[in-house]
Amino acid sequence: MKRPLSVILLLLLYFTGCNKTDNPKLSGIDTINNLLYGEGPYYAIGLNFSTAEKVSTLKDPGPDITLENDGTLINLILQTDMGLNAFNLMGEYADAASSQQAFNNLTSPVVTEWADWAFSIKPDQVWIYRSGTEHYAKIRIISTISETRNSRDYAECTFEWVYQPDGTLTFPGK
Numbered sequence: 491m492k493r494p495l496s497v498i499l500l501l502l503l504y505f506t507g508c509n510k511t512d513n514p515k516l517s518g519i520d521t522i523n524n525l526l527y528g529e530g531p532y533y534a535i536g537l538n539f540s541t542a543e544k545v546s547t548l549k550d551p552g553p554d555i556t557l558e559n560d561g562t563l564i565n566l567i568l569q570t571d572m573g574l575n576a577f578n579l580m581g582e583y584a585d586a587a588s589s590q591q592a593f594n595n596l597t598s599p600v601v602t603e604w605a606d607w608a609f610s611i612k613p614d615q616v617w618i619y620r621s622g623t624e625h626y627a628k629i630r631i632i633s634t635i636s637e638t639r640n641s642r643d644y645a646e647c648t649f650e651w652v653y654q655p656d657g658t659l660t661f662p663g664k
Contacts (some may be wrong), residue, residue, distance in 0.1 A: 514540070514541070514542060514655070515542035516542070516652060516653045516654075516655065517650075517651060517652040517653065518542060518650070518651060519632065519648065519649070519650045519651075520537050520544065520648070520649065520651065521646060521647065521648040521649075522535060522536055522537055522544065522555070522556065522557045522646070522647060523535075523557060523644065523645060523646040523647075524556075524557050524558050524559055524643075524644065524645040524646075525644070527546075528548075531548065533546045533547045533548045534546075534547050534553075534556050534557075535547075535553070535556075536552070536553025536554065536555050536556035536557070537553055537554060537555055537651075538551060538552070538553050538554050539554045539555075539619070539621070539625070539627045539651065539653040540554075540621070540625065540653065540655065542653070547571070552571070554570060554619065554621055554627070555568050555569065555570055555619065556568075556569055556570070556571075557569075557645050557646070557647050558645060559636055559643040559644070559645035561643055563636045563637065563638065563643055564610075564636065565609060565610045566610070566611045566612075566634050566636055566645045566647060567607050567608065567609050567610075567611065568607060568608035568611055568617070568619075568629075568647070569606075569607040569608075570607070570619075572621070572622040573622075574604075574620070574622050575604035575605055575606055575620075576604060576605075576606070576607075576619055576620045576621070576622075577604065577605045577606070577607055577608040577617055577618070577619055577620075578599075578601045578603065578604055578605065578617065578618045578620075579605075579608070579615060579616075579617055580592070580596060580599055580616040580617060580618055580628075581615070581616050582612070582614065582615050583614040583615070583616070584614065585614060586613070586614060586632070588614065589613075589614035589615070589616060589630055589631075590630065592616050593616050593628065593630040593650065596616060596628055596661060597660060597661050597662070598659060598660050598661075599618055599628070599659055599661075600659075601618055601620075601659065604620060608629075611631050611634060611647060612631060612634060613631050613632060613633050613634060614630075614631065615630070615631045616628065616629070616630050616631075617629040617630075617631070618659070623657075624657050625653070625654060625655055625656075625657055626653075626654045626657075626658075626659050626661075627651050627652060627653045627654065628651065628652050628654075628661055629649050629650070629651045630649060630650040630651075631647065631648075631649050632648040632649055632650060633647070633648045634646065634647050634648075635647075
């Protein structure tokens, strides 16, 4: 009796395990900020598009993008530490509905110039990001916060993103 029960349990575990699919998350809405953690070395938390996770700047692989403030409480900056011009501003829009529509319709952008960072990010902008491995993400800025917190310039950005893992600049439309 024990043997048939063991066989049935093993078969059940095998078949339930085979139904799992590990499809990576290719889009989402996330918020990052410029807080520093640790006691040395210090680190920040950013977003890694290929893993769809918020990760430490000390992790390998680290984040694709992190957020910084230029010290004036005016300009927020999306940056990368890969040493590659990685950002292109596709457009600035009057409101959330217009930026959402432009973001959704952005399926095959043509980018001729790349910048070191996404400087002076604001709500209702749409950006293209290029990774060091020539993979792309489109980013729609939803909201930003820039203020002084605990005697430090604080920056926060909420954004919608879609990652293109196949190395093309072709995104799915909505």
